[in-house]
Amino acid sequence: MKTHARVVVIGGGVVGVATLHALVKKGWSDVVLVERNELTSGSTWHAAGLLPLFNVSYSVGQIHKYSVKLYDKLEAETGQPVGFKKVSNIRLARTPVRMDEYHYYAGVAETIGVNVKFLTAAQVKEIWPLYEEEGILGAIQHPDDGYIQPADLTQALAKGARNGGAEIYRKTRVTGIEEKPNGEWLVKTDKGDITCEHLVTATGNFVRQTGQMVGLDIPVIPVQHQYIVTEPHPAIIERQKQGLPEMGVLRESDSSWYMREEAGGLLLGPYEHGAPCCYVDGPDEKAEYELFQEDLDRLAPHIETAIARVPAFGEVGIKKVYNGAICYTPDGSPIVGPAWGKRNLWLNEGHSFGITAAGGAGWQLAEWIVEGEPSIDMMGVDPRRFGPYASRGYLKEKNEEAYRMVFMLHYPDEERPASRPLKRAPCYDRMKALGAVFGAIYGWERPNWFAPPGYGFDPEEIEKPDVLTKENHAPVAPGEKVKELWSFRRSNYFEHVGNECRHVHEKVGLLDMTAFAKYECSGPRAEAWLDSILANRIPKKVGRTGLCHLLSQEGGVRCEFTVSRTGPDSFYMVGPGAFERHDWDTLTKLLPDDPGIRLQKVTGQYGVLVLAGPSARDVLQKITDTDLSNASFPWLTGKMINVGIAEARAMRVNFVGELGWELHHPMEMQNTIFDLVMQAGAEFDIKPFGIRAMTSLAIEKSYRLIPRELSIEYSAYESGLDRFVHPNKGEFRGRDGLVARHAEGDKWKYVTMEVHGVTDADARGSEPIYRGGELVGRATSGGFGWRVGKSLALAMVKPEHGAEGSELEIKILGEMHKATVIPESPFDPDNERLRA
Ligand SMILES: Cc1cc2nc3c(=O)[nH]c(=O)nc-3n(C[C@H](O)[C@H](O)[C@H](O)COP(=O)(O)OP(=O)(O)OC[C@H]3O[C@@H](n4cnc5c(N)ncnc54)[C@H](O)[C@@H]3O)c2cc1C
Numbered sequence: 001m002k003t004h005a006r007v008v009v010i011g012g013g014v015v016g017v018a019t020l021h022a023l024v025k026k027g028w029s030d031v032v033l034v035e036r037n038e039l040t041s042g043s044t045w046h047a048a049g050l051l052p053l054f055n056v057s058y059s060v061g062q063i064h065k066y067s068v069k070l071y072d073k074l075e076a077e078t079g080q081p082v083g084f085k086k087v088s089n090i091r092l093a094r095t096p097v098r099m100d101e102y103h104y105y106a107g108v109a110e111t112i113g114v115n116v117k118f119l120t121a122a123q124v125k126e127i128w129p130l131y132e133e134e135g136i137l138g139a140i141q142h143p144d145d146g147y148i149q150p151a152d153l154t155q156a157l158a159k160g161a162r163n164g165g166a167e168i169y170r171k172t173r174v175t176g177i178e179e180k181p182n183g184e185w186l187v188k189t190d191k192g193d194i195t196c197e198h199l200v201t202a203t204g205n206f207v208r209q210t211g212q213m214v215g216l217d218i219p220v221i222p223v224q225h226q227y228i229v230t231e232p233h234p235a236i237i238e239r240q241k242q243g244l245p246e247m248g249v250l251r252e253s254d255s256s257w258y259m260r261e262e263a264g265g266l267l268l269g270p271y272e273h274g275a276p277c278c279y280v281d282g283p284d285e286k287a288e289y290e291l292f293q294e295d296l297d298r299l300a301p302h303i304e305t306a307i308a309r310v311p312a313f314g315e316v317g318i319k320k321v322y323n324g325a326i327c328y329t330p331d332g333s334p335i336v337g338p339a340w341g342k343r344n345l346w347l348n349e350g351h352s353f354g355i356t357a358a359g360g361a362g363w364q365l366a367e368w369i370v371e372g373e374p375s376i377d378m379m380g381v382d383p384r385r386f387g388p389y390a391s392r393g394y395l396k397e398k399n400e401e402a403y404r405m406v407f408m409l410h411y412p413d414e415e416r417p418a419s420r421p422l423k424r425a426p427c428y429d430r431m432k433a434l435g436a437v438f439g440a441i442y443g444w445e446r447p448n449w450f451a452p453p454g455y456g457f458d459p460e461e462i463e464k465p466d467v468l469t470k471e472n473h474a475p476v477a478p479g480e481k482v483k484e485l486w487s488f489r490r491s492n493y494f495e496h497v498g499n500e501c502r503h504v505h506e507k508v509g510l511l512d513m514t515a516f517a518k519y520e521c522s523g524p525r526a527e528a529w530l531d532s533i534l535a536n537r538i539p540k541k542v543g544r545t546g547l548c549h550l551l552s553q554e555g556g557v558r559c560e561f562t563v564s565r566t567g568p569d570s571f572y573m574v575g576p577g578a579f580e581r582h583d584w585d586t587l588t589k590l591l592p593d594d595p596g597i598r599l600q601k602v603t604g605q606y607g608v609l610v611l612a613g614p615s616a617r618d619v620l621q622k623i624t625d626t627d628l629s630n631a632s633f634p635w636l637t638g639k640m641i642n643v644g645i646a647e648a649r650a651m652r653v654n655f656v657g658e659l660g661w662e663l664h665h666p667m668e669m670q671n672t673i674f675d676l677v678m679q680a681g682a683e684f685d686i687k688p689f690g691i692r693a694m695t696s697l698a699i700e701k702s703y704r705l706i707p708r709e710l711s712i713e714y715s716a717y718e719s720g721l722d723r724f725v726h727p728n729k730g731e732f733r734g735r736d737g738l739v740a741r742h743a744e745g746d747k748w749k750y751v752t753m754e755v756h757g758v759t760d761a762d763a764r765g766s767e768p769i770y771r772g773g774e775l776v777g778r779a780t781s782g783g784f785g786w787r788v789g790k791s792l793a794l795a796m797v798k799p800e801h802g803a804e805g806s807e808l809e810i811k812i813l814g815e816m817h818k819a820t821v822i823p824e825s826p827f828d829p830d831n832e833r834l835r836a
Contacts, residue, residue, distance in 0.1 A: 001169055001192055006030040007369065008187045008196040010174050010210065012039040014047075014154045015354050016202030018067075018362035020166050021157040025363075026370040029165025032196075034189055036173035039158060040151045041288045042204040043354065046324045048227050048269055049147040050249055050258065051356045052089060053114050054140075056105050056410060058707075058766065059380030060333055061112050063360030070359035071148055078163070080156035083149030087248040087260070089142040090124055092309075094135050094254040100488040100761075101409050102140040103814035110768040110811070111778040117141045118814075128247045130235060130312045147249065147260060150355045157358075177213040183343055198369050202348040205325045209282035210349075216339055218383070219390040220350035222279050222325035223403040224292055226272070226299060231316045232264030240264065255305035256407040259313070266313050270302030271406040277396045278325050294321035326352050330390060330398035330419075332406065336361045336381040337368060340585040347383045352403075373552050379707035384582035389443035394419045411486035412764045413448075413692075421445045425514035425607055426670040434688050437484055437493070442578045444515035449497050449690040488813060489761040490784070493692070500693035501786035504658055508613035508681055509689040513662065514670070515577035518602045519561075519587070522570035525596035530563065530571060533590050533733045535716060535725040539565040543637045545653055547724055549716060550586065551734025555741045556712035557719060558734075559583045564638050564651060572638075572649065572664070576706060577603075590733065606649075607670040611677060612660030614836070615684040620661060622680040626650070628661075635835045644676040656697035657828055659836045699792050700785040700827035702752045708765055708780040709750055709794055715741045718796065720750035720824070748777070749802030752826060753810070753819040755782070755791040761813050763793035769819065770809045776801045779810060787827045793819060 007023055009016045012035025020033045035041075051068055055061045074082050093099045102118070109116045119127075121136035158168055169191065176188040177199065185199040203210040211218040239247075249260045257270040275298065283290060299321070307314035327350045329335060334357055335350040348365055351357050361381070364374040379385065390398070401418035415438075421428070423444040432438075435455070436447035485492040503509055521530060531538050534548040542565050550559040559582070561573040575583045584601050591599055611620060621628050626641040633639070638651035648665035665673050678686060704710050709719055715738055716725045727739050755763055763782025768775055777797030785792045793810060801808060806821040823829060 001172070001194070002032055002167065003192065003194060005032045005194055005196045007032070007198045007200060008185070008194050009033040009200040009202060010187070011035065011042070011202035011204060011206075012154075012168065012170065013042045013044040013202060013204050013354065014040070014150055014157070014358040015204070015348050015351055015361060016200070017154050017157045017161065018358035019200055019202055019348055019365055020168070021161040022362035022366035023369065024161045024164030024166050026366045028370060032167045032169065032194065033161075034169045034172045034174055034187070034194075036171070037288045038170055039168070040154045042206070043325060043327070044150045044154055045289060046291065046322050047150045047355050048267060049150050049355055050089075050260070051145055051148055052249075052353065053109070053142045053145045054089070054091065054105060056108055057333055057380040058108065058112065059376065059378050060357065061108055061114065062376050063364065063381070064353070064356050065112060065114050065360070066363055067356055067359030068144060070363070071153060074153070074156045074160065078156045078159040080152065080159050082153045082156045084146065085148070085246060086144060086146040087246040088127070089145040089249040089251065090119065090127065090139050091251045091253055092124065092139045093137050096137065097409060097487065098254060099137055100813050104412070104488050104764070104766075106140065106814065107767045107811055110775065111766060115142065115144050117143060128250055130247065131250060131310050132308065145249070148355065153355065174213070179342065185344065198344045198346060200346045200348055200365065200369075204327060204349070204351070204354070205279050206282050207327065207349045208279065214339065214342065214345060216342070217388070217391060218335065218347060218349055219386040219395055220327050220329055220335060221277050221392075221395045221399045222327045223399055224275050224278050224323055225269075225326040225403070226294060226321055226323040227267055227269035228299065228303070228321050229262050229267050229319045230265035230313065231319050233266065233312050233316045235312055236261055236266070237264050250310070251407070252305065252309055253407045255302065255309070257302045257306055259306060259310060265316060265319060266310070268302070268306050268313060270299060271404060272298045272302060273404045274298055275400065275403050277400055280392065280396065283325070290325070292323040292325075294323045296321070326403070327354070328352050328399035328402050330386060330395065330402060332402035333381050334361060335383040336365055337378055337383050338585070340384045340581050341588070343589065373554060373712060375713075377707050377711040377713045379711070382582055384585050385578070387442055387581045389422055394422065411488060413486055413491070415439045415448070425512055426667060427512055427607070427609070427674045430671065430674055431512060431688060436688070436690065439691060441515055442580060444577060446515055447512055447688065447690040449493050449500060449692045450688055451493075452496060455496070494784070497690075497692045497696060498784070498786045500687070500689040501696050503687050504613045504656060504689055504693065504697065505787050506614070508611065508615040508619055508684050508686045509693075510677060510681070510686060511610040511612065511689050511694060513608040513610050514667075516603070516608050517575040517577050517580035517583060518606050518664070519573040519575070519584070520570065520600045520602050521573060521597065522567070523595075523597045524569055525594055526569055526571060526598070529592065529594075529597050531729070532731060534561070534563070535721075535732055535734065535738075537726055537729055538571075539563060541565065542567060543639050545636050545638055545651055549710070549721060549724060551716060551738060552712040553734055553737045554712070555715040555734050555738025557706060557710040557714070557716055557721070558712060559586055560706055560710060562653060566649070579706065605667060606664045607667045609663045609665070609670070609673060609677065610654055610660060611663065612654050612656050612658045614659055614833070615681075616658070616660045619677060619681040619684055619686060620650070623676045630835070635831070643673045646672045646676070648673060655703060656694055657701040657831070658697075658833050696783050696786060699781055699783050699794060700787055700825070702794060702824045702826070704750070704794075705781065709796070714748050714750075714796060715746065717742050718746045718748040718750060746799050748796040749799040751795050751797055751802045751821045752824050753793045753795055753808065754822050754826070755793050755810055755812070756818040756820070758791035758812070758817060761815075762791045763810060763812055767793070768811050769795055769797055770811070770816075771801050776808065785826060790826065792826065
């Protein structure tokens, strides 16, 4: 066994082995893998082997697509058969809203190049003669999808890796991990120690124990998952004799199960309600090929619906039930990328579709390790998308929820109920009393919109038989009554959100943005350091504020901050709340060991209330001594002000494009400030507004967001950040990559579009954009702009189609609409309202 290696991968399941294989393909051969038992002895051996391409996440969709392509070539590369059967995958729809979901997903699929087809119920019958058509409205099919033999796949990847110089040590258990003072990792095993530069963990169900070894609470806890295999069925045997093709994978999403042929019989895999978490502290040290006692009661409702749909399933006996652990995270997507707070420690954990994801996840992780950045936007799977709030109790509830919701309709405005409310701003109860309907972001409760008095809708809407979406209409928190009707189209809160937008535009509104991530940076070398990592010029004058981006090496956008100079040597920085851990980790990894720079995270210390609208000055001036006139408090400046008896850092910036101030205040003074503002605002008819109104207002200003319009996949120039990027100011992170990429020619152009002919479904982001039948781009955001009275989409398109006036088409829920590229910031392009 080697004592030194460039990379050690822990875990010989499909994910670890695929990572090893990808590292070798990237040209690193001094790489080893350690497996405590035999390859695949964890979760991999008992997986059903399905390779579902369906995934609405942009990151995961691309990962899955890559895997399927890789697996297709693996036998030719290694000589090892992998048992890949491209039998196709059919998802049935019983409700119109499920068809909407499929059409929405088809847009994502088209933009990432995944082949999908829509089928009628009768066409499904031709492919799946054993199924009953009744109640089926249609289906979506992935012709290139199918299933594979997970153990053979793992062996083939292992062979490919070994051929490239990698070594695999089976029966070798990692017992401890130490970070050495020189930054290397010491991996202690029961067969000896290995020192390495990079350490990758891919330990599946053992992740809780691995986390303990490295001092991280990795937000993964497995859940029990079962599938049933029947005895052979004569009709299937007969088909085989006749040489007919396999019927493929059938998914009845509305009944939460998948089915396929298996050895002449059928295999049924449901996602049940009540499947419990397991291995909360990890499996037993001696665990191998472990399965749990089956739970037939939990399976019964799914068996019933499966028999109704495929009667043959009930005509043969059950051969075996598998009940194994499947890793879950709070949002159901895996954890792939750098560990927070640790250098050269990489996590490839939490895979619930690990057979499908392994190839793509290994590919991107290998790029990240070898080249310093992945090439696709990995925000959807980044380990740092969860924060310390995702602790054990939270995870147990949330991961069980993610499991039971695998097949639920995932609406664009979906808000899941488990583990809520967790983090509450002090004004939570006040907002609730005003009718707030909350959403959750990074554990924080935030008002999404406000239900006016008397709000309600016909309960029959959701009580209709066979409308399965009703389960999603959960109360916002246990015991609360406000419900919203989710949809892929304009929903029942559309008008109310519109009223909030109009109110902010005509009068004045108050928004809670306490969830913002906040940082302070100070010291004699703080400015020089910020200047070396951010693409914009650092504000020179005390009180000035600027929008600054931290770029990837290749000139894409990794983080965005509003940077305010609060003193000669001190800065206050605000970033998106959802990326607090990601951004903090990125900043601290770039921070030199220099006592002249002090960086602190202060999110929990400060609340943020945003006062916006034409009367904002009148309201605030009533309760502060500070002169708020344009002359003494211009746009893009900030200062400490008193708000009655309290104080706040008032910053004249906002994300809605109206006159206004963000009030960053000590958290414990929030309710005092809230009451003062609401009292002072009464004569101006102040009303609260929520995130959905803010989003609509921001789209009208063409404001960009990570990971939509801003991403590592697009250069800062492609995202239209020219005025925030200054290559001539001197060296900064990502400058050379940005300049080189720009010199080669931009591949994308950020545009704002007016979408024509919309009646009830605006773009949401991810819709494909065409010109004369050719795919020329994708929408990144969209919605109705209430101030301009237009349906809008923000998009990245090929530069030759990005000129103002360019006539394009956008496909929304399967329907083509004309779309015209219009000038940026359709509302108030000269920012007169902001400067008012
Ligand atoms: C019933 C069932 C059906 C499924 N069906 C599908 C499907 O159809 N399609 C799909 O994509 N996915 C499916 N899955 C999920 C899939 O099985 C997993 O996502 C996948 O196997 C995860 O692979 P892994 O490599 O991350 O984990 P594992 O296969 O569990 O591998 C982790 C490895 O790490 C090793 N290890 C842990 N700790 C240490 C240590 N300290 N030292 C050394 N080695 C260590 C373990 O021994 C283990 O071999 C299914 C899961 C279940 C339970």
